Amino acid sequence: MTRQLRSNFEPGTTRWAMRRAQWRAMGLTAEDEVKPKIAIVNSSSALASCFSHLDDIVGPLKAAIRSAGGVPFEVRTAAPSDAITSAGRAGQYILPSRDLIVHDIEVAVEGAQLDGMVCLASCDKTAPAHLMAAARLDLPTIVVACGYQAxxxxxxxxxxxxxxxxxxxxxxxxxxxxxxxxxxxxxxxxGPGVCAGMGTANSMHIACEALGMSMAGSTPVRANGDRMWRAVRRAGERIVELVTEDVRPRQILTADAFRNAVTTILAVSGSVNTLKHLQAVAVEAECAVDIAGLFEELAAQVPLLTGVKPNGDRHVDEFEDAGGTPALLKQLAPLLRLDAATVTGPRLGELLAGVEVADADVIRPLENPLARHPAIVVVRGSLAPDGAIIKRTVADDAPLRFRGPARVFTSREEGLAAIKRGEVQRGEVLVLSGLGLRGSPGMGLTSAFVFALDGAGLGEHVAVITDGQLSGLVNKGLVVGEVAPEAATGGPLGLVRDGDVITVDVRERTVDLLVDDATLAARRDRLPAPVPAVGCGWLSVYAREVGPLTEGATLGGRLPRSVATE
Known part of the structure; x- marks a missing residue:
């Protein structure tokens, strides 16, 4: 060992004696006491198929860590599934669960003073949570994407x-x-694994590799497939080297790495949720990057190179077989910062030197893309001064401009009831207000409302605007989500009334409320004072502590002043 490990306490001290007694009872030897101590972060749960195979991964991963000279310790965290955990409180637990996982990891790994982590990422919130924890603790970390379901x-x-x-x-x-x-x-x-489309889970798995925080060639992969198992073994071996070499996440999570990740997400038409997740990782890494700004800057430069369902007709297994993330990065190489560091060891450019694209029809070259319009559009205007998000697919059959009278709902259930009663009319702009980070709290899911509109045959004939969050897997029609600032914190969305005219222009990237300033000022004066969150439940704590979307919706985190005040 070339450096002192923080997990090795001075012999004879109280901490050393307590740890020695506990670990000897678990079968660890005197030789184990001085080896690198590696946390296996396992967000496992029997509640959802997303996580149902993770426990089986722990044994082979432990063996790989031991063979490389480390000592593995399994650490359990919360395991939220959008399909299951969204049942309670109208989906309000989903986004806050991300930050709960981060705190779980901090308590276990920092409290025990372990030396490194291998994180088993599965459903939507686990990968961003693992990246956030890695950035916060700044310990050698590898994120292992545990695959998509059959x-x-x-x-x-x-x-x-x-x-x-x-x-x-x-x-x-x-x-x-x-x-x-x-x-x-x-x-x-x-079978087990994450949703098999280009939703948040697969998007974030790909982002992990584009950031350099997953082993090269490990995303996306079939759950329990040969490539997943190879990635598990390689990660177990490599994490011990990272600890020995003292290679830390903040050396990898640089501005160039985030730029590469945004470029990659745009090229695959990834989930809109990647914006807030990548921004949260940047905040935890204390890296001065504006993720929404990068999406705005790169939108016109990065074409769509693949059309994985629901963005196109391809399936994620076709994307994997065509070369996966390495092949995509190879095609994007002229647009990437190739000197970016990776947990694999070589710089990104070196890793891509030997990569071949197995099917250039599935993963297109830059000169022959599927489409040239931006896959994710950040819009701004009088209704969203701090921005909002629109997702576009390869076909992009949603209207690009929309103007109509507002119909306002203050809950998802209220909107669903109006659709069921046949009250929603073609040409309306449907506003779901008060569903943001603090208003919900936790950012309410609006997808059920969007899908109900599609089911009623209205999806192409109305627009939806909300401060709630959208599905990372599929959206239909013209939907403007995550409007900031949110209504509950005084955002203009809370001032909209039935009949107000709203315009959305995707090409111009604008969303505006056509109401004069005097009328809006009078409405603002009549707003009731916000009611502070009380109690010690998780959602109450979250509502009191969560920061704005522009700062990744982290708890108490703040961007460096040079970015936050721009």
């Missing part, structure tokens, strides 16, 4: 979890029966 067949046609998510909104309108939806749900998922 899909199924329904009456001879391909089906996956995305289809279930979308089609559920068709039942209320009579376009699909409960029995049909039930039959579909029985065959949509064929």
């Amino acid at each position: 899909t199924g067949r329904y009456r001879g046609e391909h089906i996956d979890f995305e289809d279930i998510f979308l089609r559920a909104g068709h039942v209320a309108s009579g376009r699909l029966t409960v029995d049909e939806l039930s039959e579909m749900s029985e065959c949509a998922i064929g």
Whole structure:
């Protein structure tokens, strides 16, 4: 060992004696006491198929760490699944669970003074949480993406979890029966792992590799496939080297790394949720980058190079077989910062030197893209001074300009009831207000409302604007999400009234409320004083402590002044 490990306490001290007694009872030897102590962060749960295979990964990963000269310790954290955890409080627990995982990791790993981490990433919130914890603790870390689930067949046609998510909104309108939806749900998922589309989970897995925080060639992968197991073994071996070499996340999570990640997400039309997650990682890393600003800057430069469902007709296994993230990065090389560091060891440019694209029709070259319009559009205007997000697909069949009268709802349930009663009219701009980080609290999920509109045949004939969050997997029609500042903190969205005219222009990247300043000022004066969150429940704590979206919605985190005040 070339350096002193922080986990090695001075013999004879109280801390040394207590640890020695505990670990000897667990079978560790005197030789183990001085080896690198590696946390295996396992967000496992029997509640959802996303996590159902993680426990089986721990044993082989432990073996790889031991063979490399380290001592592994499994650490458990919260394990939120959007499909399961969203049932309570209208989905308000989903985003706050990300930060709960970060705190779980901090307590276990920092409290025990371990030397490094291998994090088993699965569903949507685990990968960003692992990156945030790595950046906060600045300990040698590798994030292992544990793969996407197998899909199924329904009456001879391909089906996956995305289809279930979308089609559920068709039942209320009579376009699909409960029995049909039930039959579909029985065959949509064929095994463990994350949703098999380009949702938040696969997007963040890809972002981990683009950032340099996952082993090269490890995303996306089939859950329990050969590539996943190779990545597990390589990560177990490499983490001990990273500890020995003292290679830390903040050496990797640089401005260039974040630029590369944003470029990559734009090229795959990744999840809109990557904006707030990458910004949160940057805040934890104390790296002065503005993620939304990068999306705005790079939007016109980065074409769509692949069309993985729901953005196009390809499936994620086709993307993997075409070369996955390394092949995508190879095609993007002229736009990337190739000197960026990686946990694999070589710089990004060196890693890409030997990469070949197996299928250039699935992962296109820059000169022959699927589309040239930006996949994720940050819009601003009088209704969203701090920005909002629109997702575009390869086909991009949603209207690019929309002008109409507002119909305001203050909850998802209120909006769903109006759709069911047939009150929503074509040409309206539907505003779901008060669903932001503090107003919800936790940022309410609005996807059920969007899918219900699609099921009612209204998806292409209305626009939706909300300070709530959108599905990272699939959205339909023209939807403007994550409006900032949110209504609960005095944002203009809270001043909209039924009948107000709103305009959205995707090409111009604007979203405006056409109401004069005097009227808005009078409305603001009549607003009731905000009611502070009380109690010690997690959502109450979150509501009191969460920062704005522009700072990643982290708890108490702040961007460096040079970025935060721009």
